[in-house]
Amino acid sequence: MSGRWRRVTGDEAVTEDAPASVEVGGEWIGVFRVGGALYAMEDVCPHAFAKLSEGWVEGEEVECLLHAALFHIPTGKCLRGPANRDLKTYEVRVEDGFVCVRV
Template sequence: MSVWINAIEQTALAEGGHIVVDVDGVNVAVFKIGGECYAIEDVCSHDGAPIADGLIDGDQIICPRHGARFCIKTGAVKSPPAYEDIACFPVRVENGLVQVKDEYSN
């Protein structure tokens, strides 16, 4: 069974901003782009380093260590040196709270 986790208040996340939250022991970066919220695991699939503080270019995030690019909306890898996607989490807004779905919770 999957569970929705309250991440942050909707008003706490500015356009173009992000915040890292713990979702059942996994660091998840929640972004706001174009008025919509997206969530990906805060890890570069190339070397395991955190990625949330990388530069944002449109809907992509650039890893601050080696420059790999990932789509914030889907977690898809867009350029080397990474070749594997990052986990992407469903997001919704309920009663003013941004929620992230933990699909692996029992």
């Protein structure tokens, strides 16, 4: 996969209860921690403008807070409408205490 690794936030800033929302190159990316693992995906719901990092996280799924579209965090797959497409996901790693996303 191509792209540059970008430091986006501190590793400790992302918890199971509090995903992070970061802007990289004009794109909003949500960083989630699920079962100890980090995942990064598009943070703006494709249905209307709502940040998924502000939605309801349960296990590996996040529900949009506006109209309840459901997404699978590790894959970005749309599991329930009204959103009608999957989300872009990004490689993520921790380096020197920072979360890095490849964009």
